[in-house]
Amino acid sequence: MVLEYKNGKIIMTPHEIVVKTSGENMVVMQASAENVVLIGNGANVLSANTGDMKWSIKLDSEEHLTQIAQQLGCEIM
Numbered sequence: 001m002v003l004e005y006k007n008g009k010i011i012m013t014p015h016e017i018v019v020k021t022s023g024e025n026m027v028v029m030q031a032s033a034e035n036v037v038l039i040g041n042g043a044n045v046l047s048a049n050t051g052d053m054k055w056s057i058k059l060d061s062e063e064h065l066t067q068i069a070q071q072l073g074c075e076i077m
Contacts, residue, residue, distance in 0.1 A: 001071050005060045010046075012071040019046070019057060029055050033072040038065050040076040 003010040008021040017036055021027045031048035039045040044065055047056035059065060065076050 001067075003064060003067055005064060007057070010064075010068065012068060014071065014073060017046075017048070017068070017072065029057075031055075033074065036068075036072060036074060038069055038074060038076045040065055 001012045003012070007023070008019065011018040011020070014033065016030060016032050019027075019029045029048070031050055031053075035048050035050045037047045037049070039047060040062055042062075044059040044062055045056050046059055046065070046068060048054070059068075068074075069076050
């Protein structure tokens with residue numbers, strides 16, 4: 001599944017997530033589904049902590065969080 005957001009796109013499978021930012025830098029971040037944390041309550045943040053690497057992005061809406069949670073099978077905190 002591909003989800004567009006204002007700073008790029010999020011590509012998901014039930015096992016992993018890849019975030020590709022648009023613009024000059026074109027950063028690509030990847031994490032397995034078990035390392036993803038979704039933070040709701042207005043924050044709308046997708047966070048990944050793989051031990052050695054930590055990253056997070058702010059999403060456009062809570063709808064994006066819901067779509068990611070459904071695809072990855074995780075809860076929104």
